[in-house]
Amino acid sequence: MPHNRNSILAAVMDPRRLPTPPALALQVVNAASRPNCDPDEIVSLLGQDPALCARLLKVVNSCLYGRSKPITSLDRAVTVLGLGTVRSLVLSLSMPAAKGAQSDPLTRANQINSVAGALIAYELSALQPRSSPADDMVAGLLRDLGAVLLQQSYPDDWADLTERWGDRLLSEACEAETEVFGISHAEISAELLAGWKLPPEVVEPIRHHHNPDQLAGGPVILRRRAELLYFSGLLANLDTVIRYPDLLDYVLLVARTRYDLPQPALIRFMRGVVPKITEFGELLNRDVRDCPDFAEVLSAGAQEMAHLLGANRSHAAPGSKFRRAPAPSRPPAPRQAPATRVDVWAAARHTPFVGHEQPTRVNVGPVLPEFQPDFLRELPARGCRLGEYELRSVLGRGAMGVVFKAFEPSLARWVAVKMISPETSANPIARERFAREARACAAIRHDNVVTVYAVREAAGLPYLAMELVEGEPLDRYIEQRHPIPVPQIVNLGAQIASGLAAAHRKGIVHRDIKPANVILESETGTAKLADFGLARSGDDAKMSQQGAMVGTPHFMSPEQVHGHSVTAVSDLFSLGGVLYALCTGQPPVRGKALMAILYAVCSTAPVPPRQIRPDIPEWLEEVVLRLLDKNPERRFQSAAELAALLHSKKG
Incomplete structure (x- = not known):
């Protein structure tokens, strides 16, 4: 057998072996x-x-x-x-299932373990405030595909590897495979998935799931997913984990500090996930029912873990081949700063590796009370129920109402619930404006627009449930990060233009494009358009009286100032103002007095960006100034055209 990485990679990716x-x-x-x-x-x-x-x-x-x-x-x-x-x-x-899975017990067992790990990863992901459970699930399913391909391509060498390394494979699989084959199963899986053009946020965590610390310094979402794949693998092999006290201590530590699952909740979590694995496997055409006592194995592991919680676990199980490692440090006392992510996962690298109920099903507290209008002023400490949602905390308060952080158990995701206040609800114009914002947003489906999931009413108060974006508004980002690198300006501009194009395709004019209404997601850097409170559709021009001025002065178009008809091209003027702020750190017009600002919007040409910041490319300055032209006919005529141009400049 060749020990060359490229030769091994070519051999295992033989189309006759590949599930495609x-x-x-x-x-x-x-x-x-x-x-x-x-x-x-x-x-x-x-x-x-x-x-x-x-x-x-x-x-x-x-x-x-x-x-x-x-x-x-x-x-x-x-x-x-x-x-x-x-x-x-x-x-x-x-x-499809890997070829030979039904005839080869080892391959079949590996696939069953992948199904279990994927479902566990999904359920754990659902416990996090900001996560992508579906992507975590598919990463779990595909994580160990490389191991199956290695085992099928070189069965004798694989058998020898498992014999020689034994239990050490649980913590040193990649090291063992690299020594024998010149490449690890994680690398093979990643190369295969990259060939299928899967996005990096799925491929890279799979490549590094045995070594999440290698992703330190990169996007947070990649490292978190790699850590999740690592930990879900442990739980998928709980029957083995419980035989090694130091490893069990580590599992309990991570469950408690990372996923808010203290010991009793973790046991309930594991017992609750077992029946789901069988149904999930059937949905994927992976029959796990014939695996000998598969459900019983995980259930027994949870039961034994419960039994061991009060026992003395100061010594490794007899016959262990693991190197004795220091147990991870205990979490700090409640008033101390929590252990950092790097500290916890660095400890994991010295802990043997073996290698799933949602928050409401592991909640050991009392039943949440039903929502009452008084909760708008003060939410109970443990939260409350609002229809399909569980309100957990207050994200913000404004003139129109309150925004809550909430959990939606049926879809295992965190959402933001925006509820209009009783005082505002009593005003029919404000109530209609709130409903209009919901309708406008719900009509748009795009990654660069905050998604509205539902519009409901409770206790006579309308509310909407929308995507929870954990991040910061673009105005704050500009203030703290200026000067922003030009490639990042182009990337952000392309994203905002793409989201705006999606709104315009639905006939929705935003009417208040400004940095404060663009949210940058912390984990991915994705820009999302928010707050369509001033938006209107093309066939809904009656909401504003003739001559009424709506919008934010510094980024308002001249036609908005004059109270003229506002179109999609008006949004593009405002987007030009956002790009100007990204380039220069300031809005295109300055001043504090309202009338002076409005006069400048209509009559004063902005200072060219390159006079303020010479490193701005000439083409980008031309784009910004064209967008800020006072004459709507001389601007870009569609957000889609602008988005295409900016996307072409990103490379």
């Missing part, structure tokens, strides 16, 4: 990964495969989401789940 997703699934994955993807395109692609559509709807209505009301249309499924989740589910549902 159907072409349609890869088309969906590639389309959904584009920043300017139109959800209608995904619906159209999926419509070409009725069987895949049926399976997708079956998953959406399965135990995985547990929705009280079934989703019956593909369009609704794409809207509710989002493009990222649909992308991952389509890939999962289309992924």
Whole structure:
């Protein structure tokens, strides 16, 4: 057998061994990964495969989401789940079993373990305030594909490896495989998935899931996913973990500090996840029912863990081949600063590695009270229930109402719930404006627009549930990070223009584009347009009286100042102001007096950006000044055109 990395990689990727997703699934994955993807395109692609559509709807209505009301249309499924989740589910549902899985017990056991680890990763991900459970699930499913390919390509060498390394493979699989084959299963999995053009946020965590610390300094989302894959692998092998006290201590530490699962909750979590694995496996055409006592193994592991919690675990299990390692440090006392992520996972690198109920199902506290209007002033410490949502904390208060951080158990995700105040609700104009914001946002489905999931009413007060974006507004980002590198300015401008183009395709004019209404997601750096409170659709021009001025003065278009008809091109003027601020650190017009600002908007040309910041490229200055032209006819005429230009300049 050759010990050359490239030779091994070529051999294991022989098409005769590779499980390959159907072409349609890869088309969906590639389309959904584009920043300017139109959800209608995904619906159209999926419509070409009725069987895949049926399976997708079956998953959406399965135990995985547990929705009280079934989703019956593909369009609704794409809207509710989002493009990222649909992308991952389509890939999962289309992924055939590795060839030879049914005839080879070792390959079959590996796939069963992948199903268990994927479902556990999904459930753990759902416990986090900001996560992508579907992507975590598909990463878990594909994580160990390289191990299957190595084992099938070189069965004798694989058998020798497992014999010689024994239990040490649990903590040193990549080291062992590299020594024997010149490449690890994690690298093979990543190379295969990169060839399928899966996005880096799935590929790179798989490449480094045995060594999450290698992703330090990169995007947070990649490291967190790698850590999750590492930990879900431990829980998928709980029956082995409990035999090694130091490893069990580590599992309990991470469960408590990272996932808010103290010992009793972790046990309930594991017992609750077991029946889901069987149903999940069936949905993926991976039959786990014939695995000898599979459910019993995990259940017994949870039971034994409960038994051991009060026992003395100061010595390793007899016959252990693990190197004795120091147990991870205990979490600090409540008033001390929590252990850092690097500290916890650095400890994991010295801990043997072996290698899943949602927050409401592990909650050991009392039942949450139903929402009352008084809770707008003071939310109970433990939160409350509001229809399908659990309000957990207050994110912000404004003139119109309150925004809560909430959990939606049926879809295992955190959301923001915006509720209008009783005082505002009593004003029919304000109430209509609130409803209009919800309708405007709900009509748009795009990664660069904050998604509205539902519009409801409780106790006579309207509210909307929308995507929870954990990050910071662009105005604060500009203030703290100026000068922003030019490539980042171009990237942010392309994203904002793409989101605006999606709104304009639906006939929605935002009317208040400004840095404060663009949110930058912390983990991914994705820019999302928010606050369509002044938006209106093309057929809804009656909400503002003739001559009424709406918008924010510094970024308002001249036609808005004059009270003239506001169109999509007016939004592009405001977007020019945002790009100007990104380039220079200041708005295109200055001043504190309202009338002086409005006069400048209509009559004064902005100082060219290169006079303020000479490193701005000439082409970018031309784009900004064209957008800020006082004459609407001389501006860019569509956000899609601008987005295409900026995307072409990113490379």
